[in-house]
Amino acid sequence: MNKIKSSEITPEHIYLSRRDFLKSMGIVSASAAILAACGIAPTESAQASVAPASDTQLTVPPSADTDELGGALNSFEDITHYNNYYEFTTDKERVADLAEGYPTSPWEVRVGGLVNQAKTYSIDDLRKFEIEERIYRLRCVEAWSMVIPWMGFPLSKLLAEVQPKAEAKYVRFETIYDPEGMPGFKKNPWYQWPYVEGLRVDEAMNDLAILSTGLYGKDLLPQSGAPVRLVVPWKYGFKSIKSIVKIDLVAEMPTSLWMAAATNEYGFYANVNPAVDHPRWSQGSERRIGEFSRRETLMFNGYEAEVAHLYTGMDLTANF
Amino acid sequence: MKSSTFNRLLSTLTHTGALIPFAWMLWDFFTHNYGPDPIREFTLRTGKTALVLLLLSLACTPINTLFKFRAALRLRRPLGLYSFMYASIHFAIFIGVDYFFNFSLIQDGLLEKRYAIVGLTTGLILLTLAVTSTKGAQRRLKKNWKKLHRLAYIAGILAVIHYIWLVKQGVTQPWYFAGVLILLLTLRVKPVKNWAGSRLKGV
Ligand code: HEM
Numbered sequence: 054m055n056k057i058k059s060s061e062i063t064p065e066h067i068y069l070s071r072r073d074f075l076k077s078m079g080i081v082s083a084s085a086a087i088l089a090a091c092g093i094a095p096t097e098s099a100q101a102s103v104a105p106a107s108d109t110q111l112t113v114p115p116s117a118d119t120d121e122l123g124g125a126l127n128s129f130e131d132i133t134h135y136n137n138y139y140e141f142t143t144d145k146e147r148v149a150d151l152a153e154g155y156p157t158s159p160w161e162v163r164v165g166g167l168v169n170q171a172k173t174y175s176i177d178d179l180r181k182f183e184i185e186e187r188i189y190r191l192r193c194v195e196a197w198s199m200v201i202p203w204m205g206f207p208l209s210k211l212l213a214e215v216q217p218k219a220e221a222k223y224v225r226f227e228t229i230y231d232p233e234g235m236p237g238f239k240k241n242p243w244y245q246w247p248y249v250e251g252l253r254v255d256e257a258m259n260d261l262a263i264l265s266t267g268l269y270g271k272d273l274l275p276q277s278g279a280p281v282r283l284v285v286p287w288k289y290g291f292k293s294i295k296s297i298v299k300i301d302l303v304a305e306m307p308t309s310l311w312m313a314a315a316t317n318e319y320g321f322y323a324n325v326n327p328a329v330d331h332p333r334w335s336q337g338s339e340r341r342i343g344e345f346s347r348r349e350t351l352m353f354n355g356y357e358a359e360v361a362h363l364y365t366g367m368d369l370t371a372n373f
Numbered sequence: 374m375k376s377s378t379f380n381r382l383l384s385t386l387t388h389t390g391a392l393i394p395f396a397w398m399l400w401d402f403f404t405h406n407y408g409p410d411p412i413r414e415f416t417l418r419t420g421k422t423a424l425v426l427l428l429l430s431l432a433c434t435p436i437n438t439l440f441k442f443r444a445a446l447r448l449r450r451p452l453g454l455y456s457f458m459y460a461s462i463h464f465a466i467f468i469g470v471d472y473f474f475n476f477s478l479i480q481d482g483l484l485e486k487r488y489a490i491v492g493l494t495t496g497l498i499l500l501t502l503a504v505t506s507t508k509g510a511q512r513r514l515k516k517n518w519k520k521l522h523r524l525a526y527i528a529g530i531l532a533v534i535h536y537i538w539l540v541k542q543g544v545t546q547p548w549y550f551a552g553v554l555i556l557l558l559t560l561r562v563k564p565v566k567n568w569a570g571s572r573l574k575g576v
Contacts, residue, residue: 135409143544146408197410243543315542333539335482338475342409346473 113186113270115202120188122355124341127199129269131342133277137193138295139244140228140235141276148276151236155275157296162281166301167221170214176280179266182206186270187263189286191293192325192354196334199342203284205265209258211300217254221302224257226250226283226294244310250294251307251321252285253363261286261359264297287356289323320373324364325354329373380444387448391455394422412471419463424532426456427499428553431529435560438570450506453525457499464496488538495531498524526561529554 119125134149141151158176165171184204192198212224228248232238238246256262265284266273273279278295285292291311311319318332327337327350338347353360364372398418401407407414430452433445472479483489502522504510511518533554536547559565 131409143541145410197413241543318542330485333486333488333541335478335486337481338472338478340410340412340471345470347471347475347478349478 115188115269116186117188120190120200122190124190124200125343126188126202127342132199132201132268133274135342136276137195137290138237138276138278139241140231140237140246140248140296142237143241149274152274152276155234155279157273157275157279160280160298162297162300164211164215164300166225166303167218168302169216169218172215174211179264179281182210182264184266185263187261187265187284187286189261189284190354191284191286191290192339192350194289194291194319194323194331194334194336196336196338196350197340197342198348198350202269203263203265204267204270205263205284207260208262208264208283209260211264212254212257212302215302217302220304221254223303223306224252224254225299225301225303225307226252226297227299227301228294229296229298245313246310248294248310249307250283250292250309251303252292254302256285256360256363259360259363261356287325287353287360289325291319292323322364322369322372324360324369324373325350326352326369326373328352329370376444380447383444384447384451387451391426391452394418394459412466416463416466416471419459419466420536423456423459423463423499424536424550426452426459427525427529427532428550428557430456431525431554431557435557435566438560438566453499454503454506457503460496460499464493488535491531491538492535495528495535498528498531502528526558529557 115126117126135145136148137143137145138148138152141148160176162174162179163171164174184206187203187205189201189203190198191201208224226249229235230238230247232246252262262283262285264281265278266281268277273282275296278293278297281297282295283293283297292309306321309319309321311323312321325336330336336350339350341348351357398415402411402415430449433449433452436442436445467483468474468479472482483493502525505514505518505521514521533547533551536550540547560569
């Protein structure tokens with residue numbers, strides 16, 4: 054019923070028609086040729102992936118227009134054209150352009166470390182997990198937020214397959230390291246690449262933590278962390294690491310890229326918490342993209358009921 | 374060219390140049406060309422313009438010292454006033470649009486963040502300089518006027534610190550502004566000024 058209505062008003066159609074237009078002009082295939090000529094996409098399969106598979110995928114409209122608190126979904130255009138991805142650029146509005154056509158197929162995610170069944174997953178392997186829709190709020194540490202209809206599966210399902218050993222206390226994630234293909238590495242050499250993030254095993258097993266492969270019913274675009282990324286909605290956005298190539302179970306707390314860059318500003322936990330201050334951005338409120346006035350930021354980004362028990366007895370100011 | 378014609382041309386250029394960013398912002402505002410986060414977009418653009426104009430204003434004296442280009446001295450006031458204008462819009466967006474006069478949030482956002490306190494201090498200095506920029510004030514304040522208006526350098530330093538403190542580690546743009554500022558300040562130091570002046574005046 055309201056399916057038709059919501060898809061009618063979704064600005065994503067504008068986006069799609071632009072891509073269709075570009076495609077009809079042969080620009081997509083031309084850019085594939087250019088990329089190939091530059092040696093950026095040397096293999097057959099990588100070339101094929103330049104023509105975005107996501108456009109041809111069946112679009113399942115989101116099951117709701119809002120999150121469970123009534124916040125409207127952000128448009129596909131805003132979600133995919135305003136985000137941080139420092140491997141491409143530090144400019145949120147240029148990530149999409151620079152990431153366009155970035156080859157994300159073939160792709161492998163090596164899952165290992167302290168596990169009984171180390172396994173390397175191809176995209177097809179990941180597709181075998183049952184994909185669910187999860188409408189989550191995303192709260193950036195820079196004090197802006199969005200509501201995003203992710204597609205993905207619980208991280209716990211993948212962990213169950215590899216069987217973490219008892220000594221495993223943390224999960225360490227790594228983004229692809231590709232200084233030739235992604236311009237941000239060379240422009241920002243002072244970060245300790247590759248991008249690393251981590252979760253405690255019990256956090257990783259929480260049902261809210263998902264590995265996402267799509268949004269708005271379509272495969273992720275490169276700028277959103279294709280082909281597979283983490284989404285942990287009760288933590289600041291930078292914890293939701295993109296374009297994952299490696300997942301290790303480890304005994305020691307991993308040092309994330311941001312922890313290494315500014316120990317006093319970014320802790321391991323990075324839980325959304327209006328009471329814990331950041332030297333730059335006031336964490337008490339946020340700007341919801343697409344809305345006019347500020348919203349108050351919610352404890353654990355509104356997921357207190359689901360995750361607060363993970364932190365009972367912990368000093369969240371010390372463990373920020 | 375007669376010097377009065379030249380001065381008028383220079384002044385017209387300055388006014389036009391200083392107003393172009395504003396016209397551009399209005400254009401983008403009314404054509405909805407501002408991306409997904411317009412508040413941030415216009416905050417950044419007005420802040421950046423205010424800083425550039427402030428540094429240009431501070432560059433006038435060294436330019437005269439180095440190149441004996443006296444006409445530059447007349448540009449200090451308009452450039453400083455335009456800087457103040459953009460800083461005012463910048464501040465107005467912060468208070469009136471971003472925080473929408475929500476004073477409990479403003480307290481947290483403005484008075485507890487070091488970058489914002491520094492920004493506010495810069496803004497207050499620019500305000501002071503703007504209201505005392507008239508000929509009348511100059512006459513009334515006599516010798517103190519010059520001292521007071523040396524605060525423009527403090528404003529420049531604070532504006533750059535504001536910028537450095539509000540970006541993430543590893544974002545380099547503010548350091549280019551810091552570099553320009555340090556150069557301008559160095560050229561004010563007597564021995565450097567005399568040396569550089571003597572080298573260049575002959576050219
Ligand atoms: C009056 C109090 C002021 C407040 C509350 C204030 C607040 C802000 C805020 C909230 C931002 C954006 C931060 C972000 O979203 O990343 C910003 C950016 C900036 N502000 Fe201010 N500011 C003030 C005064 C000034 C003044 C007086 C100047 C310069 C003369 C200035 C120059 C800048 C610059 C250069 C930027 C960064 C622009 C960019 O990144 O492109 N600000 N300020």
